[in-house]
Amino acid sequence: MDLNPQTAHGAQGAGKSEGSMADKGTGSAFRLENLSQTAGFKLFRVTFDLPGEKVNKFSSAVIAEFEKLIADLETKGKAGEIEALVFRSGKTGNFIAGADINMIAATKTSEEAYTISRMGQKLLDRWEDLPFPTVVAINGTAMGGGCELSLASSAIVMSTDSGARIGLPEVNIGVVPGMGGCVRLPRKVGIATALDLILTGKTLTGDRAAKAGLAEACLAKENFDVAVEAWVKQNLKRLQSGERIAKEPKLGGAGGLVGSALEKNPFGRAFILKKAREGVMAKTRGHYPAPLEAIQVLSDTGAKYEPKIRGREREEAMDREARGFGKMAATSISKNLIRLFFLTEQVKKSKGVSSSKSGEFKTEPVRSAAVLGAGVMGGGIAQLYADKGVPSRMKDITANALSLGMQHAQKIFQSALKKKRLNPRQFQQKMNLIAPVLDYSGFRGVDFVVEAVIEKMEIKKSVIKELEGQVRDDCVIATNTSSLSVSEMQKAMAKPGRFGGMHFFNPVHRMPLVEVIRGDKTDDEAVVKIYQFSKQLGKTPIVVKDRPGFLVNRLLMPYLNEATWLLADGADIKELDETLLDFGMPMGPMELIDEVGVDVGEKVAHILHDGFGARMEPAPFNAKIVAAGRLGKKNGKGLYQYLDASGKKKELNPEIYAILGVQPQKGKLSREEIVDRCILPMINEAARCLDDQIVETPAEVDLGMIMGTGFPPFRGGLLRYADSLGAKTIVEKLKKYQAKFGARYEPAPRLLQMAEKGQTFHKDA
Ligand SMILES: NC(=O)c1ccc[n+]([C@@H]2O[C@H](COP(=O)([O-])OP(=O)(O)OC[C@H]3O[C@@H](n4cnc5c(N)ncnc54)[C@H](O)[C@@H]3O)[C@@H](O)[C@H]2O)c1
Incomplete structure (x- = not known):
């Protein structure tokens, strides 16, 4: 065996290749080597290096290959040829990125997604049941399926490199971990830490994973491969006996939910799950079903810190997880979040000019x-x-x-x-x-x-x-x-x-x-x-093109302006904010006006009015608030008044309605009207932005509004939301409001045309 990590790592790896699929010149993703001669014990190593890709991921083709590899290992294991196996990645900076998201995106029904999940789980169950210890050596990102493979292994060894990270980010694309993550993680680190990782999608470095009891060891990044082999040799007996090597987790630690005692009894665990549910509801108002489903999966599968489960109990728990995965993958929310993921991936690859030119x-x-x-x-x-x-x-x-x-x-x-x-x-x-x-x-x-x-x-x-x-x-x-x-x-x-x-x-x-x-x-x-x-x-x-307000402020202004106009019709400030928060905006429009500065908003409103005319006519209220010296959060008083220095504690400014000269009437405007009157003008202006080529595609409008204003990602962006309503409905509503309020609601020519022809902004809507 070559102990030089420079050559031991990668294609010219050391050791004797054991009939590996790569040997056959098939461009296989996995290479199996027999390192026994130099290791002094029956040590094998698998290197995962997906040809032609920057990162390793589980696609259906890779899963099929992995199955063959496992079958080969099972045979070798039964014949007593292997005492321990190391699994590593051949990619720099990446261990496994997880399942191929295209595969999840392509699923049309929950049954289809359930089947994919079951297939992955069964494979990892077989991996877990191999008759020798398996050790994953993580020197890059181990996400989703990468983390789940690690959990199904006997031990996780990570490097000290800051790029070595492990986590389950599935909720970010609207699904729950579906290859055993929900089942195995709590059994290794306790439910509070498991929830913390699963519900937030956060990742842990090697050091933190070892502290949380997730990784068995964190070894120096220098000569990592050599160190891993030495570690396996040193711990071989313990690995074979199945005893716990990882640090005992501080139960309830990383989640910050509760102390250790609670995790030890069923009532305590139920309490933790309840608290987690409440936390998710408070944060998301129920708009994101995946974290809630993950909690339910943990609850239904009796998750707790205990030795691994096997046999029928494992089978049932996995089946429940797969059902959860299937249900989530079929939601429009997951599809929207996946689209957003791909949009940000496109930005990573783009240079900002047309692709024909970007090579220059x-x-x-x-x-x-x-x-x-x-x-x-x-x-x-x-x-x-x-x-x-x-x-x-x-x-x-x-x-x-x-x-x-x-x-x-x-x-x-x-x-x-x-x-x-x-x-x-x-x-x-x-x-x-x-x-x-x-x-x-x-x-x-x-x-x-x-x-x-x-x-x-x-x-x-x-x-x-x-x-x-x-x-x-x-x-x-x-x-x-x-x-x-x-x-x-x-x-x-x-x-x-x-x-x-x-x-x-x-x-x-x-x-x-x-x-x-x-x-x-x-x-x-x-x-x-x-x-x-x-x-x-x-x-x-x-x-974006150089026109007043560029993209984001040009769309945000009609929203804030229209929300302010609603005050004239008796809207209650707090009710207005609550309604838009329920819609999914990160902040109500009145709070946002205070945040931006009432004076700044007033100035920009006039710039846009000068630029675009009657449809941007500013509501008369901001000028009154500014004249009363209420500039917003920055001077402690605006529509709200701020009770502490951080501005987090606030209550409605008691003088505000007197300053505005209006009387609020709670419940006078329906929630639908409030949402429509705030959101439809944004959609209308976005249609005009596309005609003016401020950006080139509806997808850019969506990305800009999600990243620039926090427009709810689960809705897929402003124009995905518009497509979900349909141009015909939007135009009908705009015309109704135009009859009452004039030019501010005049439908954009593009929307009129779309309504007539039954078109959508996005071709795949
Ligand atoms: N504040 C916002 O929310 C925001 C958001 C996006 C963009 N902007 C834009 O960013 C720019 C700055 O805004 P801000 O809010 O930081 O303003 P600011 O008033 O807080 O700061 C402006 C700074 O520029 C300094 N300055 C003035 N003349 C200068 C000169 N000749 N050389 C060097 N410094 C000089 C001033 O002393 C002051 O410190 C503006 O163009 C604004 O439109 C502001």
Whole structure:
């Protein structure tokens, strides 16, 4: 055996290949090697390396191959040829990504999905029943089915590499773990920890998995393969006897639900499950059935911390899990979440320009950057740079502004420190990456500058002009403007091609979307660089045209504006917010107005009114609230009043209706009317955005609204929701409201045409 990990890993792996499928030149996913000679005991190793793919996943073809491999191992096992087996991945950074999501997406009925789940489970049951110990060596991501294979193995050994992670993210695509995860995980780590992992889809590093009792060991990433073999040799007897090697879990620990005592009796366990159900309901208002189903599966299968189950009990538990998986996979919610997953995958592969052109641009990652302005956004952007390891200069015009910007970044890192996501050394290292400056020193060295000074065209133009003389010719410059014309700013530049918009949302560290704005003179190379840098910073970019409000604010404004108009008709502020929360929005519109700033909303409303005319006529109320000095959360009073510094505790501003000069009448407007009058204007404006080619596809509208406003992902996005209503219904409703309220509800030409021809926004709706 070759002990050099460089050659022992990968295609030229050491050891004698045992009639492996790869030997036959079939391009097989699995390679079986006999390492006995050098190991000194009957050790075999399987390497999973799916040809032509970056990650390993379980497709139907792979499952069929895996079955053959297991049959071979069963024969060898019975013949006493194998004492222990190591299972590893041949991919860098990935162990197994899970089931092929295309396979789940393609299922049309719950029976079909149930059958797939049962097939996977039965295979893993056979894996679990192999007559020798199996040890998975995880040195990358072990997700979903990868985690479930690990749970069916005798031991899980992970590397210390931060990329080695294990978890069950199935709820993120609207299903429950369906290859034994719901059955085996609680039996290994207790139900509170199992629920914590299954309900959130979070992943654990090797270190944390070992602490939770999920992994048997966490070994140094250097010479990992060698260390794994040594570990197996050292623990062979214990592995063979089936005794527990993993740390005893702190029952109730990671879930934070309850202490250990509760998990030990049926009433305690029922209590934990009840609490989990309540927690999910409070968080999701019941819109996401998968976490609830997962809880039910755990409950129905008698989940608890105990030795593994076998035989009939296992069979029944697995069957219940598969039924849960089948039921969930057939829901429209799962289909919507899967579409969203694929949309974000597309963004990962895209460069932001048409695919025929994207090959022309090879972009290097940005090594150092700068931001102009240390305000709310500038401070947030500098923090984001630092968080992603990009050293930066943050420039402002006063020391006081710089100090506020640094405090802003520090506060976010401090919160990560408190939550133990950073240690004190990392905290300091990250803060050290931001250099606050009052001049342009060091700007020649930067690859990228984001301008985030105050929202005034003349100031922006003069700042950008000055900046151009201070940076290299190949430095990209982007503006974070939320409402001004990028093309107009380009007029101030000698080389406008390298300039575009990079619209972050507030708060920068939380909001996942960046709108990449192409001005009249922005060249493709700049678009690609802004797009790629957005991804480098962990954001999801969409490319939009330079028109007032770009995409997200142009759609959000009619929503907020219409919600405000509803007050004139007697809507109750709290009822309004509750109704939209029930619809699935992350925040009610009135709360959102306070969050954005009543004055900011008022300003943007007028910009859009100027840009688009009568259909964007602002409701008269925001101006009244601003005039009364109620600016929203930022000064503690808006439509609500804020009772603590964090702004979390709030109650309705008691003076608000007097300021507005209206009387609320709870229940006067039906919930349907409230939802329709808030959401339909967004759909209507989105139809116009498509005609104006603000973005190219309905899918981009959906992605932008989910990532930029939190439009409920389970609905698949704004235009998936529109398709679920149908253009005919939408137009009928719009016309009804148009008769009452005028131009704000005038149906867009595209919608009228769609209604007439029975078309949908999405071709596959
Ligand atoms: N606040 C938001 O929610 C939000 C969201 C998205 C985009 N934006 C956009 O981001 C930009 C900044 O907004 P903000 O909310 O951070 O504003 P802010 O008022 O909090 O900060 C602006 C900063 O720019 C500084 N500044 C002014 N002139 C400067 C100059 N010549 N050089 C360097 N710094 C200068 C000011 O001193 C101030 O610190 C605006 O274009 C705004 O439209 C804001």
